[in-house]
Amino acid sequence: MTTVPKLAWKGVHKRFDGKRVLDGLDLAVDAGRSLVIIGGSGQGKSVTLKVALGLMTPDAGEIALDGQDVVGLRGPARSKLFSRFGMLFQGGALFDSLSVWENVAFRLLNADGVKRKAARERAVEALERVRLGAQVADLFPGELSGGMQKRVGLARAVVATPEIIFFDEPTTGLDPITAAAINGLIVEQVRRLGCTAVSITHDLASARTIGDEIAMLNKGQIIWRGTPAELDHTDDARVRQFVDGRPDGPLTNRH
């Protein structure tokens, strides 16, 4: 018996100004699993997330959620779909003009119709889960450090108990200690919710910590997939070059 993946990219193509970014991408993640996509800059990692989220429309192919193609959903149907997702953006993408708790409770207040008092309580609970005390609730994003902003972004991603959470470079720009703390929080929250997670990162330490599986994207296609343990023992020369951080090799050779 085959199980339907929670989320699948099926033959997805995407071009920008004639440049091929996704070239028939085929990838799937099962429910409750954490998949990390690694790859060099400009290989299509961010676009892979954005087409899955619905922030970009693929030129061809399907994005299947629980087996149903969701490409082309608009208006209330798309909005309803977004309510099943959580997203931690690379820079946090917190709203400057809103306080920390209003950022965390944004979906509750503006899409779910939760009253302000109840929304604030849920936001403070979510902040405590990411080790931020209630005292930060009334601060503004500009008053927080980069690591704290990432925590607030994580709290915002999990507050409405999503089915799938996307993490875009969750540790970029953080020192190793803060990055380890963010990785630990991601694992903790994903396990607590029992949700599916899809992350993109350059940070191999982060990939090994938060991923059940790792897939490598190159030139818009998945060229390798395995467990974190397999990543260290694969013979694939392209993966080896990336993991070892060597400037010369099959990934960078033009011919």
Next chain:
Amino acid sequence: MTASTVAPPAVLSPLRLLGRSTLGVLKRVGSVAVFAARGVAAAASPPWFSAQLLRQLAAVGYFSLPVVGLTAVFTGAALALNIYTGGGRFNAEQVMPQIVALGITRELAPVLAALMLAGRVSAAIAAELGAMRATEQIDAMQTLSTDPFRYLVAPRLVAGVVMLPLLTVVADLIGVAGGWLVATRVLHFNPTVYIRNTMSFLQAWDVGSGLIKAAVFGFIVTLMGCFHGYNAKGGARGVGRATTHAVVSASVLVFAADYLLTSLFAHT
């Protein structure tokens, strides 16, 4: 050799350039029209974000009062002096109050208030939305099941359409007062007669046509700010470019709309 590899004759280059430019302009006009239609549709149907609307009404209207008021008082004063000295050439100094009132209400108050808003509000909207685009805040809003057109664009468009006519009423009063001040303090007009002449001459349509213009200008100014900010690309440089384009396009479109509306009203 295939047809596609044959280079076109050099003589066709200007034509190709013209064609490409025309297509570019048409594409831009189409993009603005679609954006405006989405904004109007979002403003016309629920859900509405009342807190956002109140914030924008204050930002567009209340906080623009000083700059619009100062512009109006100096314009009214300068207009009075110009008409008095110019009218003196054919002994028409005494109709100065009527001409000041007509010029302010029909033309100068709505146009100058709109230009002040293009500089103050359109630029601020483009910079804010452009920065939100650059930092993925607009993408984040979508993933939080909130339509950015409803949350960001619609309140700003409504605020422009509502507040610019109100600012124009204020500019009408202050502009006429500026003319009155110069007329009575510098040119020794009788204060009561000046007011009486102004009031007896002005018709409701003089003020009304100016307010209709102001509502259209308010839409244009906020639309240009939203359009250029929402579609900003390329980080800080893109935000700067969006801000410049918003102010320039809003200003030019205000003048173009002013002529079209004035032509239209001239036949009513």
